[in-house]
Amino acid sequence: MQMPINARANTNVSVLPPGDERLPLFARLRDVIASRIAALEWSAGQAIPSEQELARTYGVSVHTLRRAVDQLVREGLLERKQGSGTYVRRPSFDASLFRWFNFGDKSSDGGRTVPESRILERKVIAAPDDIAAKLKLKKPSKLVQILRLRLWGGMPVVTESVCLSYGRYKSLIAMDEHEVGPLMYPLYEHRFGQIVTSVEDELSLGQADARHAPLLGVRIGDPVVIVERLSLGVDGTPIDWRRAYGRGDRFRYRVRLT
Amino acid sequence: MQMPINARANTNVSVLPPGDERLPLFARLRDVIASRIAALEWSAGQAIPSEQELARTYGVSVHTLRRAVDQLVREGLLERKQGSGTYVRRPSFDASLFRWFNFGDKSSDGGRTVPESRILERKVIAAPDDIAAKLKLKKPSKLVQILRLRLWGGMPVVTESVCLSYGRYKSLIAMDEHEVGPLMYPLYEHRFGQIVTSVEDELSLGQADARHAPLLGVRIGDPVVIVERLSLGVDGTPIDWRRAYGRGDRFRYRVRLT
DNA sequence: AAGTGGTCTAGACCACCGA
DNA sequence: CGGTGGTCTAGACCACTTC
Numbered sequence: 001m002q003m004p005i006n007a008r009a010n011t012n013v014s015v016l017p018p019g020d021e022r023l024p025l026f027a028r029l030r031d032v033i034a035s036r037i038a039a040l041e042w043s044a045g046q047a048i049p050s051e052q053e054l055a056r057t058y059g060v061s062v063h064t065l066r067r068a069v070d071q072l073v074r075e076g077l078l079e080r081k082q083g084s085g086t087y088v089r090r091p092s093f094d095a096s097l098f099r100w101f102n103f104g105d106k107s108s109d110g111g112r113t114v115p116e117s118r119i120l121e122r123k124v125i126a127a128p129d130d131i132a133a134k135l136k137l138k139k140p141s142k143l144v145q146i147l148r149l150r151l152w153g154g155m156p157v158v159t160e161s162v163c164l165s166y167g168r169y170k171s172l173i174a175m176d177e178h179e180v181g182p183l184m185y186p187l188y189e190h191r192f193g194q195i196v197t198s199v200e201d202e203l204s205l206g207q208a209d210a211r212h213a214p215l216l217g218v219r220i221g222d223p224v225v226i227v228e229r230l231s232l233g234v235d236g237t238p239i240d241w242r243r244a245y246g247r248g249d250r251f252r253y254r255v256r257l258t
Numbered sequence: 259m260q261m262p263i264n265a266r267a268n269t270n271v272s273v274l275p276p277g278d279e280r281l282p283l284f285a286r287l288r289d290v291i292a293s294r295i296a297a298l299e300w301s302a303g304q305a306i307p308s309e310q311e312l313a314r315t316y317g318v319s320v321h322t323l324r325r326a327v328d329q330l331v332r333e334g335l336l337e338r339k340q341g342s343g344t345y346v347r348r349p350s351f352d353a354s355l356f357r358w359f360n361f362g363d364k365s366s367d368g369g370r371t372v373p374e375s376r377i378l379e380r381k382v383i384a385a386p387d388d389i390a391a392k393l394k395l396k397k398p399s400k401l402v403q404i405l406r407l408r409l410w411g412g413m414p415v416v417t418e419s420v421c422l423s424y425g426r427y428k429s430l431i432a433m434d435e436h437e438v439g440p441l442m443y444p445l446y447e448h449r450f451g452q453i454v455t456s457v458e459d460e461l462s463l464g465q466a467d468a469r470h471a472p473l474l475g476v477r478i479g480d481p482v483v484i485v486e487r488l489s490l491g492v493d494g495t496p497i498d499w500r501r502a503y504g505r506g507d508r509f510r511y512r513v514r515l516t
Numbered sequence: 517a518a519g520t521g522g523t524c525t526a527g528a529c530c531a532c533c534g535a
Numbered sequence: 536c537g538g539t540g541g542t543c544t545a546g547a548c549c550a551c552t553t554c
Contacts, residue, residue, distance in 0.1 A: 024541080024542060024543090025542075025543075026542080026543085047520095050519075050520060050521085051520080051521070052519090052520085060543080060544090061543060061544045061545070062544090062545090062546095063542095063543070063544070063545085064542080064543060064544080066521090066522095067542090067543095075516065076516050080520095080521060080522090081520085081521080081551090081552080082520070082521045082522065082550070082551050082552075083519080083520050083521065083522095083550070083551030083552035083553075084519095084520065084521080084551080084552050084553075085519090085520060085521080085552090086520085086521075095515065197516070198514060198515060198516045199514070199515050200512070200513070200514045200515075201512070201513050201514075201515065202510070202511070202512045203509070203510065203511040203512075204509060204510050204511075205463070205481055205483070205506040205507065205509045207481075223463055223465075223481035223506065225463070248463040248481065249463065251461070251462060251463045252460070252461070252462050253459075253460070253461040253462075254458070254459070254460045254461075255458070255459050255513075256456060256457070256458045256459075257353065257456060257457050257458075257459065258333065258334050258455070258456045282522080282523060282524090283523075283524075284523075284524085305539095308538075308539060308540085309539080309540070310538090310539085318524080318525090319524060319525045319526070320525090320526090320527095321523095321524070321525070321526085322523080322524060322525080324540090324541095325523090325524095338539095338540060338541090339532090339533080339539085339540080340531070340532050340533075340539070340540045340541065341531070341532035341533035341534080341538080341539055341540065341541095342532080342533055342534075342538095342539065342540080343533095343538090343539060343540080344539085344540075517553100517554085518552105518553090518554085519551100519552085519553085519554100520550100520551080520552075520553095521549105521550085521551080521552100522548105522549075522550075522551095523547100523548085523549070523550095524546105524547085524548080524549095525545105525546090525547080525548105526544105526545090526546095527543105527544090527545095528542100528543080528544080529541105529542085529543080529544105530540105530541075530542070530543095531539100531540085531541075531542095532538105532539080532540080532541095533537105533538085533539075533540100534536100534537095534538090534539100535536085535537095535538105
């Protein structure tokens with residue numbers, strides 16, 4: 001006895017916002033949940049409602065709900081714990097620029113310590129076209145630029161220039177250095193309401209110039225690794241853009257390609 | 259009117275080899291299919307049996323079969339084409355060492371051309387402990403070592419030393435250079451029955467020495483990128499190990515971290 | 517013991533491909 | 536048009552966590 005259940009399986013919109021009507025249910029569901037995470041509706045480390053409950057509130061089958069969650073788990077936004085619940089994951093990818101460099105000198109702790117940070121300069125500048133484009137800012141716009149020196153065990157390893165939209169981040173200019181702290185991403189989250197969930201890095205090689213060599217404690221002409229990074233939020237919004245110069249003799253990188 | 263279907267859902271072994279009895283059905287199923295691919299039962303570009311059929315032959319539900327295939331698709335071994343079938347994917351990750359370097363000099367074709375290759379030397383050596391360990395060879399073992407120079411548009415860019423187990427690859431020593439060709443992985447597949455599906459790369463920085471500088475056309479002391487690579491087969495078997503020295507001024511790498 | 521995620525089955529219908 | 540993969544539902548039972 002077949003029943004014509006849910007006559008339009010593909011157009012169930014009971015509680016679901018429109019989204020792109022062409023996308024399958026589970027994809028729209030994924031977006032809805034992602035935006036609820038982005039809106040900090042559940043804070044990191046906290047459990048979201050159970051699959052049963054979410055499926056009920058959205059009027060979809062558990063399987064479909066699970067598919068949406070599956071994807072968010074693969075994307076690293078959620079984490080499942082069998083028997084316990086599904087939790088919002090603190091973005092824990094190694095977002096440190098220091099991931100490109102190694103400090104294996106028998107330091108017992110294996111790299112968990114936070115590198116020191118010294119702010120050298122803060123200023124407001126007119127956004128160059130290329131940076132404005134990367135940050136998706138409208139044409140005539142201003143940037144907050146912060147120049148920092150990063151040290152490891154007292155040794156300077158990386159110089160870093162961070163660019164942020166002046167509109168949202170202007171208060172960084174005057175903020176006390178201790179309040180800024182060594183890690184920017186947690187600051188973005190707690191003070192400015194933006195969570196960094198992924199970064200795009202571009203690496204190349206260069207030579208230390210008269211400006212960077214003394215800061216890094218190397219000779220002019222010594223090899224340096226240039227890391228250009230764009231940080232992105234949950235929904236792909238650009239948050240900051242950086243250019244860093246790191247000591248080449250400390251560079252080490254491992255990947256598995258599939 | 260519940261029915262006690264399939265009384266022991268988790269121990270269905272109808273057609274399935276034992277595998278690890280603790281693993282869920284879909285995981286064992288994935289391994290079974292992976293090994294059939296590894297055994298070249300279906301060649302690359304060819305369709306495997308339909309989901310219906312595979313589910314029937316293994317005595318599992320279509321959904322479970324799909325889960326196994328889903329995973330193999332994510333791993334890059336299979337490729338779905340809606341309405342057509344599921345195909346064995348030619349391993350198409352950019353396994354070239356040249357992925358680490360850029361050749362943007364307005365070359366119209368954007369990097370699809372195969373870099374040239376010149377064999378400088380071939381020899382049989384006793385395997386050093388570290389390489390033997392990486393290739394998982396038993397203690398006293400021999401290696402085939404091939405030294406090559408890789409060029410791009412006539413310009414030397416990378417020197418490369420490839421190490422392979424002597425047991426399986428001894429015939430490489432005497433093979434005609436044209437028969438070897440510029441690409442090793444297809445050779446492994448067609449002549450030696452091993453498919454490379456993933457690689458592990460480790461990058462660091464060095465300086466050109468008296469041996470490499472003239473080959474690469476740079477001065478002694480100029481920065482070079484050192485790429486150490488382990489190539490792996492479908493089931494994770496090590497196949498070859500390489501160490502390459504590439505011109506630092508050509509180095510460029512992009513990643514997205516999540 | 518109750519509640520959560522994890523695995524599995526059965527079956528419907530849709531979208532797409534190719535002959 | 537028949538066959539293939541893609542989406543979705545409904546529901547059973549298992550494994551684990553938490554109390």
